[in-house]
Amino acid sequence: MKTKMHKPQTTSIEKKVDAVVVGAGFSGLYMIYKLRKMGLSVIGFEAGDDVGGTWYWNRYPGARCDADSVEYSYSFSEDLQQEWNWTERFATQPEILKYINHVADRFDLRKEFQFNTRVTSTHFNEDRNQWKTVTDKSQRITSKYCIMATGCLSTWSIPKFKGLENFKGETYHTGNWPHDGVDFSGKKVGIIGTGSSGIQSIPVIAKEAKELLVFQRTPNFTVPAKNAQLTEAYKKEVKETYAEIRDKARKSAAGGSTVNFSPTPMNEYLEDERTSKMQDVWDLGGAQFLGVFGDVLTSQETNDVLVQFVHEKIKQTVIDPETAKLLTPKDYPLGTKRICVDTDYWETFNRDNVTLIDVKAAPIEEVTSTGLKTNSESYDFDILVFATGFDAMTGALSKIDIQGPNGSLKEKWTAGPRMYLGLMATGFPNLFTITGPGSPSVLSNMMTSIEQHVEWIADCITHMEEDNFEKIEPQQQAEDAWVHHVNDVAHQTLYVKGNSWYLGANIPGKPRVFMPYVGGVGNYRIKCDEVAANGYEGFELSRNMSLTKNKAV
Ligand code: FAD
Ligand code: N01
Helix, strand or coil: CCCCCCCCCCCCCEEEEEEEEECCCHHHHHHHHHHHHCCCCEEEECCCCCCCCHHHHCCCCCCECCCCCCCCCCCCCHHHHHHCCCCECCCEHHHHHHHHHHHHHHCCCHHHEECCCCEEEEEEECCCCEEEEEECCCCEEEEEEEEECCCCCCCECCCCCCCHHHCCCEEEEHHHCCCCCCCCECCEEEEECCCHHHHHHHHHHHHHECEEEEEECCCCCEEECCCCECCHHHHHHHHHCHHHHHHHHHHCCCCCCCCCCCCCCHHHCCHHHHHHHHHHHHHHCCHHHHHCCCCCCCCHHHHHHHHHHHHHHHHHHCCCHHHHHHCCCCCCCCCCCCCEEECCHHHHCCCCCEEEEECCCCCEEEECCCEEEECCCEEECCEEEECCCECCCCHHHHCCEEEECCEEHHHHCCCCCCCECCCECCCCCCEEECCCECECHHHCCHHHHHHHHHHHHHHHHHHHHHCCCCEEEECHHHHHHHHHHHHHHHHCCCHHHCCCHHHCCCCCCCCCCCCCCCCCHHHHHHHHHHHHHCCCCCEEEECCCCCCCCCCC
8 A cells, every 4th residue: 555665775784863752653754754854863663664653564454443533543743634535424444544654745754764673772861861772773773752653552462372383384473464455255264353553353254264262351342333434524524624524533532533422321311211221322333332421441240231132232233143243242340341333243153164162161271283173173274364462552662671770561561451541651751652551542543642652752841941951751650649640530430340452361471461541531531731830740850061051950
């Protein structure tokens, strides 16, 4: 989907810039745009060979967003949002990647990036107030600021199955899909994983493959997308009202204006109104089903009512009662594992060429040369697809050796991530993360959250440059209080009852800590704005006299 061939620049071995940005997804691109506009010198590094992040890597069949396309886009440029035309309610991966390429071309953003380059370490030199960033191409870049735009869902995870190296067929992970696609025709395919990626790809693979074996450990709650082509009238209306749409999204709980999360708890509806209310929202399609009542994620009683509603839908859709039973999520509240949005997911299990296999009852023991073996049976296939998810939120950061003056980020996060506002961590001056742990991030339309973070970081750096500050880092007390608050609000919800990647539960050995902030995008923005307005309350800003001797202090 590249619109333009580009020659990756190669940065000389030693270089000094104002800021290093790691990652060329939506976050990194906008961060580079802002920093460059502020007159700072910047270098971006990206492990992939082009821009796109999530949408560069996740090219599996059926991949698309489940936030409305018109809102899953940048708002920072009025011209950009007026000139771009989305075609579907939920855009496909190729369309989103085309959009990202358009943005990169339009604002000439590639020239600051070095592609095919992974950042391996960054160490802070306290005497010089500088980060020294090292790449896998042995470059060493010093910079005052280092900004991690490394993504919440960019470190794909393949479980360490015994015997995996013996498999003679093809293997793929949805999060690292080949750019020229996979030919499933005439093939017997096994897929492990029934989260959002599995649920999107299974219906499409089932249509292409000769046979599909779906290995399911936990059934997931999913809502039909009701995807559709966007009409000209709708697009015109959106463009005319974009300012209001964006404003509403920024103030909302989940970062979107079209997702209506009702504030009204279920008990305020009469019993016979509840089912029709659920049906109405179900018919609208998409993740907004989670917000049908105001207390879906705080009241077990309300949640149970939604669960029953979904159970009925499965029964009505899936013909074979045993398969229907197996597809029915029972052990956790709806929404506490990320809700999925699908097209024809349950219907796919009515096809003759699709078999659902319960690997909770009979766990996978090993991968063999021709397929896999559970503790009760062996299965053969030609292609094995891992839809097994990501080391979310902390994975990409933990892979980089990040050393502050008093130790590494990895050590600091041994018992789970600790950050102030999900933006910075104590002990790591001038190092920012975009949508880091402790911010609404993955619980929101991430475009809204990414823009908010990039703009906050850009304003903070402007403040530092204008007032000759050399260093900023959170005060320990502020960080501790924020971590406590994030934990506290999460524990007032049902979220902590699901074995989700939000809690790190999908990665063996990962500390069980609820990582995103459930307090809502609008409230969180107010907090961040207040912090900035109060002179970066909770942060320690310092000037280094020897370094700033030529500047007015
Ligand atoms: P990413 O897009 O993940 O980009 C990070 C980049 O950093 C990657 O390209 C990676 O290669 C690079 N990188 C990481 N570490 C290094 C390193 N050490 N050195 C060099 N480069 C590095 N969100 C929504 O709000 N709505 C949706 O509908 C939605 N759908 C999604 C569908 C899928 C399949 C997935 C996986 C995620 C989805 N998300 C969705 C979340 C999505 O990740 C964000 O919306 C958004 O794209 C994140 O952008 P980003 O730039 O922050 O991170
Ligand atoms: O990953 P997941 P994903 N044996 O972690 C199973 C975003 N996204 O890539 O639940 C057997 O959700 C695991 O089983 P269990 C979105 O934020 C969005 O699907 O741990 N099975 C689970 O079924 C999403 O939440 C879209 O029991 C194993 C699956 O693999 C996030 O990305 C689309 C196993 C992993 O599900 C991640 O989604 C795609 C094992 N050893 C992604 N290990 C949109 O539509 C894991 N599993 C917007």
